[in-house]
Amino acid sequence: MSQVPVIKAENVDLTFETNDGPVHALKGVDLDIGKGEFVSFIGPSGCGKTTFLRCIAALETPTGGTLTVNGLTPDGARKARAYGYVFQAAGLYPWRTIGGNIRLPLEIMGYSKSDQAERVKNVLQLVDLDGFEKKYPWQLSGGMQQRASIARALAFDADILLMDEPFGALDEIVRDRLNEELLGLWARTGKTIGFVTHSIPEAVYLSTKIVVMSPRPGRITDVIESPLPAERPLDIRDSAAFIEVAHRVREGLRAGHGDAV
Amino acid sequence: MRRFVPVLTVLAAILALWYAACVPMNIHSTVNLARVHGFEAMPEGRRARAEMGALQLAAMNPEAVPFVWSEEKPRLPAPHQVAGELWGAVTDFAPTDKRSLVFHAWATLSATLLGFAIGTGLGVLLAVGIVHNRAMDMSVMPWAIASQTIPILAIAPMVIVVLASVGLTGLLPKALISAYLSFFPVVVGMVKGLRSPDAMQLDLLRTYNASDTETFFKLRLPAAMPYLFASLKVGAAASLVGTIVGELPSGGGEGIGARLLAGSYYGQTIQIWAALFMAAIVAAGFVGLIGWVQGRTLHRMGLAR
Numbered sequence: 001m002s003q004v005p006v007i008k009a010e011n012v013d014l015t016f017e018t019n020d021g022p023v024h025a026l027k028g029v030d031l032d033i034g035k036g037e038f039v040s041f042i043g044p045s046g047c048g049k050t051t052f053l054r055c056i057a058a059l060e061t062p063t064g065g066t067l068t069v070n071g072l073t074p075d076g077a078r079k080a081r082a083y084g085y086v087f088q089a090a091g092l093y094p095w096r097t098i099g100g101n102i103r104l105p106l107e108i109m110g111y112s113k114s115d116q117a118e119r120v121k122n123v124l125q126l127v128d129l130d131g132f133e134k135k136y137p138w139q140l141s142g143g144m145q146q147r148a149s150i151a152r153a154l155a156f157d158a159d160i161l162l163m164d165e166p167f168g169a170l171d172e173i174v175r176d177r178l179n180e181e182l183l184g185l186w187a188r189t190g191k192t193i194g195f196v197t198h199s200i201p202e203a204v205y206l207s208t209k210i211v212v213m214s215p216r217p218g219r220i221t222d223v224i225e226s227p228l229p230a231e232r233p234l235d236i237r238d239s240a241a242f243i244e245v246a247h248r249v250r251e252g253l254r255a256g257h258g259d260a261v
Numbered sequence: 262m263r264r265f266v267p268v269l270t271v272l273a274a275i276l277a278l279w280y281a282a283c284v285p286m287n288i289h290s291t292v293n294l295a296r297v298h299g300f301e302a303m304p305e306g307r308r309a310r311a312e313m314g315a316l317q318l319a320a321m322n323p324e325a326v327p328f329v330w331s332e333e334k335p336r337l338p339a340p341h342q343v344a345g346e347l348w349g350a351v352t353d354f355a356p357t358d359k360r361s362l363v364f365h366a367w368a369t370l371s372a373t374l375l376g377f378a379i380g381t382g383l384g385v386l387l388a389v390g391i392v393h394n395r396a397m398d399m400s401v402m403p404w405a406i407a408s409q410t411i412p413i414l415a416i417a418p419m420v421i422v423v424l425a426s427v428g429l430t431g432l433l434p435k436a437l438i439s440a441y442l443s444f445f446p447v448v449v450g451m452v453k454g455l456r457s458p459d460a461m462q463l464d465l466l467r468t469y470n471a472s473d474t475e476t477f478f479k480l481r482l483p484a485a486m487p488y489l490f491a492s493l494k495v496g497a498a499a500s501l502v503g504t505i506v507g508e509l510p511s512g513g514g515e516g517i518g519a520r521l522l523a524g525s526y527y528g529q530t531i532q533i534w535a536a537l538f539m540a541a542i543v544a545a546g547f548v549g550l551i552g553w554v555q556g557r558t559l560h561r562m563g564l565a566r
Contacts, residue, residue: 059464078470085468087461095483095562104479108471136563 005032006070006160006192007056013064014051014218024217025051026062031211031220035159038186038193040203041211042249043256048218049196049211053162056194057085069160081109083160084153088168090145092137092152098124099133102152109156123151126185143174150182154189162194167202179205180234187230200253204228204246205237212249214256222252279340280330285315286337287329292322294332300324338531346535359515366539368515369504372432373547376439377500381493383440384447391448392455392481393473401448409445413438413503418510435516438507443500450492454485487564490555494548501544517543 014026026048033039041049054060055067058074069077077083084105092101099120106116124130127147137145146166153161167175179202186193197203203210204226212222227241236242292310295302303321304310310318319326330339338346350362358364387405390397417438424434458480466476508518517540524533 057468059467078468081470083468085465087465089461091461091465093462093480093483095486095564097563105469108466108469108475108479 004071006035006037007031007033007194008068009052009065010067011065012052012055012062012067014048014055014060014062015064026055027217027219029065029218029220031223033192033194033209035192036190037209038183038195038207039209039211040195040197040207041213042197042200042203043213043218043253044198044215046215046218047213047256048215049213050164051218052213053164053194053196056160057083057162081156082158083162084156084158086146086150086153086161086163086166088165090137090142090149092145092148094137097134097136098129098140098148101137101148102155105152105156111156119155123155126154126188127151128181143170143178146170147178147181150185154185154191159191160194161191164196165198166195168198175199175202176234182206183232200246200249201237204242204249205232205234210245210249212252212256214253221256222248224248224252276340279337283329283335283337283339284319284326287332287335288315288319288322288325290334290336291325291328291332292318294328295322295325298325298328334528335530338534342531343534343538346531347538350532350535350539362520362535362539365515365517365520365536366543369501369508369517369540370543370547372435372507372516373439373497373501373504373543375432376436376441376504377443377497379436380440380443380496380500381447384444384492384496385451385489387444387448388451388455389477391452393477402452405445405448408441413442413506414509417503417506421507421510435504435507439500439503442503443496446492446495446499447489450488450495451485454488455481457484457488483562486562487559490551490558493551493555497547497551498544501540501547505540 009029009031012026012029013024016023016025029048029052041052043049051060055062056069056074058078061075067074070080070082072080072082092098093104096104102120102123103116106119111119120133121130124133127150129144129147129151132140132144132148137148140148146169150163150166153163167178170178183206195203195206197206208226210222210224210226211220212224213219214221224245226245228236228239228245289310291298292302293307300322302310302325304313313321329335331342332338335342347362350360354361354364356363356367387397387401391401392398420438421434424430424437455477462480462484463476466480471479504516505518505521508514508516509522517536520536521533524530524536
């Protein structure tokens with residue numbers, strides 16, 4: 001990765017003041033994410049992986065260090081609509097159809113009516129939901145709702161996609177399928193993806209770079225550049241290379257736990 | 262038919278209870294009128310009878326019992342008397358006649374509709390202010406609650422008199438009292454509704470860099486709709502009560518409240534009950550109408566399944 005990083009974190013700190021004293025959600029986080037990378041953040045709960053993603057999205061503000069997104073401050077990048085964000089729950093508006101939900105960001109960002117229709121059609125195809133435009137969210141399964149919410153984040157031209165445990169609430173069969181589809185989508189769109197998960201196989205399967213984090217204070221304990229090829233069928237998970245990476249992730253997680261206790 | 266069986270059962274039980282209650286409620290006055298009805302009162306002497314229990318008196322005067330359901334000025338009129346009075350007051354006169362109950366019902370309903378509209382508008386505006394402005398959030402709610410703890414019966418005459426002294430009479434003073442009662446549930450429901458979107462949904466709009474206005478119209482307002490309709494139903498009932506209370510001090514004027522007051526002046530209990538039932542019918546119709554609009558709106562929004 002020789003080019004300028006899309007996301008650059010230098011010594012990022014975030015301390016929450018609570019009644020029980022300060023909580024160090026993030027401490028000394030250094031990380032570069034290059035264009036087109038697929039970066040997973042993995043770690044036990046409380047390690048700050050979601051908090052860091054929210055810092056990139058300017059939903060939280062670091063209390064120390066510098067963080068730039070596309071060379072801008074996170075808030076500047078947010079105002080420039082530099083990223084799409086997928087939350088843990090699909091969070092579709094029940095009073096809007098699937099098409100209406102995907103149109104929501106487009107309406108706010110002022111796309112023309114014809115452009116909106118075109119884009120809705122395209123992203124629905126992208127997430128394999130054609131024909132569901134006029135359905136309401138409650139008529140869709142959980143996996144389909146999450147796909148619709150990904151479509152919503154893809155509908156506008158943001159070259160960064162931030163995903164916070166998007167498949168955490170889904171069963172493993174659906175999750176495998178969506179993981180495979182997500183890789184295909186990433187290959188087609190060339191977006192830079194930040195992906196929070198607590199599943200080791202998911203992180204290893206998806207990522208070009210795996211960031212292992214540990215709690216108290218939330219910090220990075222290991223950054224693993226994945227040696228796996230770009231083309232990844234599901235059964236790559238039985239290969240020796242995959243198992244080796246998964247092992248290293250597990251070691252990193254254990255080490256993080258060890259010095260916390 | 263299945264749906265109606267429970268409804269009819271409850272209705273029959275209420276009617277039976279009502280007819281039964283007429284006996285102890287009216288037996289004293291019926292026995293006092295024994296001469297008119299053509300039987301001998303037992304025991305002799307009003308004082309002795311007044312000191313007796315109602316059921317005991319009824320047991321001693323079984324021939325008086327049928328008359329308790331047909332007294333002219335009973336303490337508790339029988340259902341068929343109320344129904345007859347209601348039917349007569351609706352059908353015997355043209356709707357524009359002051360003796361027609363339809364005339365009075367319309368006078369009340371029109372003031373109620375105006376008051377409800379004012380109250381709902383005010384309630385929604387206050388709720389929007391409370392949700393978007395910290396100073397209003399801290400200050401308005403205690404006042405709104407305090408306003409509802411004041412007995413409306415106490416201030417309604419003052420409002421009517423004060424407004425009349427500045428030349429405001431007729432519909433508006435009543436409507437204002439009605440609005441005073443109906444804005445409160447709307448404020449409470451709307452504040453709850455506008456705040457119902459969770460942090461994630463608000464964060465989502467933040468990632469789109471949406472303005473407060475867009476957040477309001479695209480998220481908060483639609484999310485508040487089910488809450489708004491629930492409040493509107495409560496507000497509708499309250500606004501009707503407000504109007505009727507506002508009509509009480511107007512003395513011999515128009516409306517169901519005026520009719521209630523006239524009835525109580527002259528001891529016309531049947532007329533009072535008929536007016537009460539008219540008020541209930543108007544309220545039921547009003548709330549039913551809101552329910553219909555609610556069903557249509559939520560269905561169109563895809564919120565009703």
